[in-house]
Amino acid sequence: MAPPGMYGAPMAPKRPIGVTILAVLTIIFGILGLLGGILLVIVFAAAATVLPAEYQGVAGILLALAALVTILSLVAIISGVGLLRLRSWAWWLTVIVGVLNIVFNIGTYVLYPVAFPYGIVLWIIIIAYLVAVRSHFGIGKPKPAGM
Structure with missing residues (x-):
């Protein structure tokens, strides 16, 4: 601890503002995609039960795509949280x-x-x-000051 009246060197920000913005947008779009994906899964699952047999294949493909959207949206939410916490796996x-x-x-x-x-x-x-900004995630070597 610095003596009274003396201040230590200013601390660098832990997370760049751009990373925060990117992470928050990733989480927001992930949530929207998740809600949309769940809605599409429900709609296409219901449609598959009422469509004639010749359209069952199309309904199955659409249902699989809706499930994929849902899964990718979950990945986006997880990635956004990881970016907020500056995790290297989220960067990758x-x-x-x-x-x-x-x-x-x-x-x-x-x-x-x-x-x-x-x-x-x-x-x-x-x-x-x-x-x-990869060095904030512990990836690569941070650049020395003055370079």
């Missing part, structure tokens, strides 16, 4: 999800070049930012 999970989103968005844009590929640009920015 977010980067991997970002790369997969870029690949998916490129494929979608190649097939349907309707508008500017905002999703690709957004994920590139997010990944670049996460790489820049």
Whole structure:
């Protein structure tokens, strides 16, 4: 403890504000996706019981996609909480999800070049930012002061 009237060096912020914003948005979108996914599971499960036999396959595929949305939304919520706590696994999970989103968005844009590929640009920015702040997650070596 510093003597009275003397102050120690200022403490660096534990979590960059950009990480906080990214984590909170990830949690919010994860919750929205989870609610939507659960609703879709209910709707498609109910539809599968009333559709004629020739449409059961389509209903099954839609139900599987709804379940996938629900699972991925849970992953997003977990990732967001991990980002808030500066966990290295959350950093890796977010980067991997970002790369997969870029690949998916490129494929979608190649097939349907309707508008500017905002999703690709957004994920590139997010990944670049996460790489820049990776030392806060204990990944890589922190840069020495003055460099």
